[in-house]
Amino acid sequence: MRKIQICLLALTTVFATACPKYRPSVDFNNKGSMVNRINDRFRDWQTDYHNALRATPPDLAKAKTARNELIEEALPYIDDAYTDFITDIQRGRDRTNFVADVIELGTSAAVGITNGQRPLHILGIALTAFRGGRRSADLNFYKEQSTPVLILKMDGNRAKVRAVILTRERASVDDYSMGAAISDIVDYYNAGTLVRAFTELQKDTAIQTRQSEDKVLELKGVPITQEAKEPFVALSKSASNVITSLDADLLGADTAKKDAATKRLQKIVAALEKNKDAAAALKNAGVSSKDDGAKLIDALIDIRAAASMVNNNALLDTINQAIVDNK
Amino acid sequence: MAAQQFTKAYVSSMSSLKGLETTCEGDETNLTAKIISLQLATDDGAKVTAGKYERVRGVKLGELAFEKYETDVDEQSLKAIHQTKEDSFLFKGQAYVQDNPIKVLVFREKA
Numbered sequence: 172m173r174k175i176q177i178c179l180l181a182l183t184t185v186f187a188t189a190c191p192k193y194r195p196s197v198d199f200n201n202k203g204s205m206v207n208r209i210n211d212r213f214r215d216w217q218t219d220y221h222n223a224l225r226a227t228p229p230d231l232a233k234a235k236t237a238r239n240e241l242i243e244e245a246l247p248y249i250d251d252a253y254t255d256f257i258t259d260i261q262r263g264r265d266r267t268n269f270v271a272d273v274i275e276l277g278t279s280a281a282v283g284i285t286n287g288q289r290p291l292h293i294l295g296i297a298l299t300a301f302r303g304g305r306r307s308a309d310l311n312f313y314k315e316q317s318t319p320v321l322i323l324k325m326d327g328n329r330a331k332v333r334a335v336i337l338t339r340e341r342a343s344v345d346d347y348s349m350g351a352a353i354s355d356i357v358d359y360y361n362a363g364t365l366v367r368a369f370t371e372l373q374k375d376t377a378i379q380t381r382q383s384e385d386k387v388l389e390l391k392g393v394p395i396t397q398e399a400k401e402p403f404v405a406l407s408k409s410a411s412n413v414i415t416s417l418d419a420d421l422l423g424a425d426t427a428k429k430d431a432a433t434k435r436l437q438k439i440v441a442a443l444e445k446n447k448d449a450a451a452a453l454k455n456a457g458v459s460s461k462d463d464g465a466k467l468i469d470a471l472i473d474i475r476a477a478a479s480m481v482n483n484n485a486l487l488d489t490i491n492q493a494i495v496d497n498k
Numbered sequence: 499m500a501a502q503q504f505t506k507a508y509v510s511s512m513s514s515l516k517g518l519e520t521t522c523e524g525d526e527t528n529l530t531a532k533i534i535s536l537q538l539a540t541d542d543g544a545k546v547t548a549g550k551y552e553r554v555r556g557v558k559l560g561e562l563a564f565e566k567y568e569t570d571v572d573e574q575s576l577k578a579i580h581q582t583k584e585d586s587f588l589f590k591g592q593a594y595v596q597d598n599p600i601k602v603l604v605f606r607e608k609a
Contacts, residue, residue: 388539388548393507395546396525398517404524411527411558418556472530472555479528480504487528 213353216241220349234344238352242336245356253329253363257322260365321368328362328371394482403484410491414472421464433464438497440467449489452478502553504529507539507546510594515602518593519564522549532559536591538599547593563605564593576603584608 216237223233336355339347361367420432441460443449453459458470478486506525512518522533531551539548563585565576577587585605593602
């Protein structure tokens with residue numbers, strides 16, 4: 172029963188869908204196909220090109236003409252194939268997407284009814300491939316937008332390569348060889364593929380993301396911090412190490428350590444209460460040296476952060492010194 | 499609950515990247531927070547480097563290491579160098595040093 176269901180699914184896939192199209196049609200086995208027709212022209216012009224270069228003296232002008240003629244004769248084949256390709260993806264997407272939905276559901280169901288690693292593996296691959304096909308051919312949800320965007324991107328890619336070719340055609344064969352020309356023709360073909368369109372769109376998105384990342388943040392009313400002096404930072408670090416240890420002791424299960432941490436914090440706060448500015452900050456935070464360790468450490472952490480935010484380094488030095496000194 | 503965050507604005511005329519690094523280390527300790535980003539900013543129109551921090555308690559953070567880079571190759575090389583020292587890469591950002599914007603990689607040195 173399972174075999175029948177899987178076979179039915181596979182046959183439905185084969186007969187109901189064509190392979191998703193990602194690029195203009197290229198059939199290497201068809202004598203009349205685009206590739207073979209281009210290759211025939213390549214062969215003729217390349218023969219002329221090489222004969223011109225091998226002549227004594229080399230006929231560079233003739234070689235250049237052969238090279239440029241090859242380019243200009245090859246490109247219309249690619250343009251024709253591209254036009255057919257565009258027409259196909261515009262016309263064929265609704266049918267493809269409908270079948271895609273059917274297959275996706277069918278494959279999921281088949282995965283559900285199939286035991287064993289191999290059938291799961293095969294179906295999983297088929298499903299992934301088909302989802303990829305849908306993504307490239309068109310997405311149902313965005314069908315009004317995605318196809319025109321992709322076509323525009325391909326048109327743009329092709330125009331860029333065409334502009335490069337036109338510029339290079341003016342160059343001599345020393346600067347722009349036949350090999351480079353053929354490479355450009357291949358580039359021109361690739362520029363009209365969905366794969367390249369997606370790649371270029373991703374690049375555009377990456378550039379836009381980078382530009383938005385580079386956008387300058389606008390702050391308002393944040394006190395500007397000057398470069399810190401080494402002694403200030405060293406004292407801050409020492410105090411921070413003490414605070415971290417006391418915080419850990421207060422959170423731990425060791426009662427003796429908790430008591431010791433509380434006593435030390437009370438001693439620190441008592442010392443700070445003797446300083447006018449520190450006492451005001453403690454009062455503002457609602458703590459005194461009589462409070463428990465957890466409340467005191469929270470207050471000290473908040474007071475230090477608040478002082479740092481307004482660059483009150485004098486208060487920070489006072490607090491940090493008290494933290495380090497009162498053991 | 500999201501961790502408490504702080505944003506500090508650093509003067510664009512920092513004498514050096516090391517100076518900014520030291521300043522940020524001081525702020526990490528006093529804010530009881532770890533640095534999470536550095537970016538170019540304006541503060542009421544003035545050029546500044548914005549440093550964002552996130553509250554973290556009970557952890558000795560260790561030293562920071564700021565590295566200037568220009569190209570992707572620099573970036574990868576510096577990451578590889580710090581990886582060999584077992585430093586942790588934190589983030590990449592931008593900062594003003596002597597009023598010039600530079601690209602910065604931020605690492606946490608191995609304790």
